[in-house]
Amino acid sequence: MEKILIITDFKKAIPYESIITFYELNIINSNSIDSITEITEPVVIIDVEKVSDGIEITNRLRNINPSSNVLLINNFLSPAEHLILTKIKGYGKTKILRWRRTYPDEILINVQDLLHPEFPSKISDIAIIIPVYNEESRFEKVYNFIQKLKFLLDESFTNATIYFVNDGSKDNTQKLIDKLLEVEHEETTTISNYFQLNTYELEQNTRKAGTYLEGLRSINASVMIFVDADDSFEIGDIAKMINILNIGYYDIVVGTKDFSATNRSILRRLISFFKRLLTKPLLPKGIYDSQTGLKGINANCSKMLLPYLHDNTGLAIDLEMMYIAKKLNFRALQLPVKCIDQEGSHVNIVKDSIAFLKIILKLLTVNKNISLDKNDIN
Structure with missing residues (x-):
């Protein structure tokens, strides 16, 4: 079973266990980021309140593994996503998602897109x-x-x-x-x-x-x-x-x-x-x-x-x-x-x-x- 690393401050209270049921989850408090010395999970979800903290955590992880695939989850919609991406290091795939409780499956869709882009997970609607x-x-x-x-x-x-x-x-x-x-x-x-x-x-x-x-x-x-x-x-x-x-x-x-x-x-x-x-x-x-x-x-x-x-x-x-x-x-x-x-x-x-x-x-x-x-x- 493929693993997903989730780094979160728990402020959004996203029920990851009920949303991402097909993968093994490794959930870590964002305050414990210093304990991470190796990244073997193919996808990392970063779920913190401040965008600047999300960028910092992403870059620290990319220093460990530059090819890590990252899903950044925000609480708001920003027209400046391209500016966020310019501040992120490494060469792994990076996606940005606004968390909406009415669309919890968006997290799973984005995870699957990062893991298996060869298998389209969502039709144009x-x-x-x-x-x-x-x-x-x-x-x-x-x-x-x-x-x-x-x-x-x-x-x-x-x-x-x-x-x-x-x-x-x-x-x-x-x-x-x-x-x-x-x-x-x-x-x-x-x-x-x-x-x-x-x-x-x-x-x-x-x-x-x-x-x-x-x-x-x-x-x-x-x-x-x-x-x-x-x-x-x-x-x-x-x-x-x-x-x-x-x-x-x-x-x-x-x-x-x-x-x-x-x-x-x-x-x-x-x-x-x-x-x-x-x-x-x-x-x-x-x-x-x-x-x-x-x-x-x-x-x-x-x-x-x-x-x-x-x-x-x-x-x-x-x-x-x-x-x-x-x-x-x-x-x-x-x-x-x-x-x-x-x-x-x-x-x-x-x-x-x-x-x-x-x-x-x-x-x-x-x-x-x-x-x-x-x-x-x-």
Whole structure:
């Protein structure tokens, strides 16, 4: 049986014995690092609170065995992982993982990747994230959209999962979602714990921003698609977005409905026009519309954006994402999509437009100094 060396300060209280069951574990307190004079284990897990301590321990072990394969486990997400790796000595493989209790198997997946990279342990997967808020009165539209998405997944993207993120609804939205999930779970015939529909629920309404952050924090996927729940978009455009992201060149694909939306009032068209003028300097090259409710990002992009996003930006979370993407030089594509502006929108055109202007000013001050080379990894 292969052995795994684990050096930990026990602060994360990770239940290694129940996660890594196929290997023999040698668990050592990080305070006893001086007692290690030889490393025979093919993989070393380093689980300590401070990143700088993790780097120091890794380098001390690499002085003993330069080819040691190391998995560094952090409690947070850092956009400066490349800087961490530049400070690590030796020539063994090094991986960095953010510990998430909702995804304990990530540790085992990474260990197996280090031990046996010739055997892929995880397929590329897709998450379709649907923010919802007080959708009871128009849940029929939500239901119809989910049926279309399930058809798309069954026919073309069997490795995809749909996630509702409930933005603190005050009505019976969550009960209706739970009924959908109950039916889904009853109909599932697989022996795994995989379900095509899943849900997360926020305690308070965040005007959309919190749903994006919850999705980015809690959901693990190679491609993430964020889409409005009200059956506004065609599944063909969603498929097109997934296919473009799967090619790997673009980090972000942003839908735009400004020239294709139907049922849109003249007032909304005018406001959209002026928003485009105001926000164009804040957007990545080639992007002129950030507010359409359909966009996709890849895993690397989501990991880098998350530390800079704020849950108090409300409906302008899309703009904040694009502004940060521009600062970090991500490749972005604007994709024209078909859209129907459905009745029952939660957008207050005047009030939300004023709030949008305030967020623009905030973005220019809070995030103006973003740079990957300036991140503190201590």
